[in-house]
Amino acid sequence: MPKGEMDTVTAETVTQRVVLFDFDGVLIHGDAFYLFMRERYKRAPWRVLLALLCFPLLLLQLPFSRRLPVRTLVRIALLGLGEKRYQAAVNAFAAVLVQRSRQFCRDGLQALRRHQVAGDRVIVVTGCEHTLVSGILQQLGLTQLEVLASQLRRGWFGMRPLWHNVGRRKVEKLAQHGLTAWQVAYGDSMYDAPMLKLAAEAVLVNGTPTLCKKIEKALGRAVTRVEWF
Template structure:
C-alpha cells in the first residue's frame, strides 16, 4: 500500500513508445471526492420547480426503476436539466463548478500531486471519466489544469432541455479512447471495478483507496497484482 504523497515508479508497457508516455486518470473517486455530476444534479433539485417536476413525473421514473436503476437515474437527470439549452447549461454548470472548487477537502490532494508529477515528467495525461465534459473541464481549469486531454460523458440539446448523449463508463471509455487514436497506455488510475477494460490494457493498473475486497476482485479479473495507493 502506498500512502500519502508517495508515488510509485510506473511499470513500462511493452514496445509501444506512445504507450510509455500515456497515463490515464479517472476523475470521480480518484481526483475528486465523490461524484461531481451527481452533486450538480442534486443542486438543481434545490429549485422548487424541479422538485415539483420530479413529483409530477414520479410514475415515469419509478417505472424506469423497475427495469433498471440506471434508467431511473437518467430520467431524474433529464428532469433536473429540463429547460436548459446548451448555453444555459454551460452557464449553470460553470457557476456550480466555481463554487464546488472552493469547498475544503473536495479534491484528493495526493491525486493532484501525482497528476502534476506525471505532467512534469513529460507524460501524456488523459482524464477518462464518466463525469460530464463541461463540468470536469471547468473544475480542472479552476485547479490550474486547463490544457489536459479529457474523454468524458457528453450531453446534447433536446426538446425540453439537455439530454445524455454519451455516458463514458466501462468499455465505452476504451472505445472512446480508441476513437481518438489512443490504443494503449502505461498507467491507469481508478477506484472502480467498472474500469476493468481500461485496466486490462494498462502496463500498470493502480487502484485508488480500494478496499481489500475490491483489490482482490480486480486482481482476480486481471490475473495479476495491482498497485494500491491511499490518497487524501
C-alpha cells in the same frame, strides 16, 4: 527543422508515456455530476415537485434498467437549459466547487501534476459530463489535459444524455482517440476494470481489500494499491 532536432522530437514522442486518470473518486471525493444535479434541484424546488410527480414512471422504469430512472431525473434537472445556459450554470458551479478544498483528492491532484512535470501525456477518462469536468479542471489550474468524458446533447426541452462514458465505453472512447494501450491508469471501482486491464501498470485508488481482489481477478494480475486523501 534540422535532422538532429527532428530525431529528438520523434524520440520524445515515441517514448512519451500515456497516463490515464479517472475523475470521480480519484481526483475528487464523490461524484461531481451528482453534486451538480443536487444543486440544480436545491435551487429550483419545482424540479423536486416534478420529480415526485414522475415517481410512478420511475418505478415502472426501474425493473428494466437502473439507468432509465437516473436519466429521467437528469433530464428534469436540465429542463429548460440550452447549451449556453448549461455552460453558464456549469461554470458557476465549478467556480464554487473548487473553493471546497476538502472536496478534492490532494494526493491525486499532486500525482497528476507530477506526471505532467515528467512530460507524460495525461488524459482524464471519466463518466462525469465533459463540460462540467473540463470546467472544474480549468478552475483548479490544470491545463494541457485531454478529457474523454460523458456527453450531453441539445434536446427540445433542454440538454439530455448522449454518451455515458463508463466501463467498456471508456476503452471504446480511447480507441476512437487513437489509443489501445497505455502505461499507467488510475481507477477506483470495478467500472474502471476494462481501462485498468490494458495498462502496463494498473493503480487502484482507495480500494478495499475485497474490491482489490475483484479487480485483480478481472485483470488476471496484481494491481498497485494507493491510499489517497
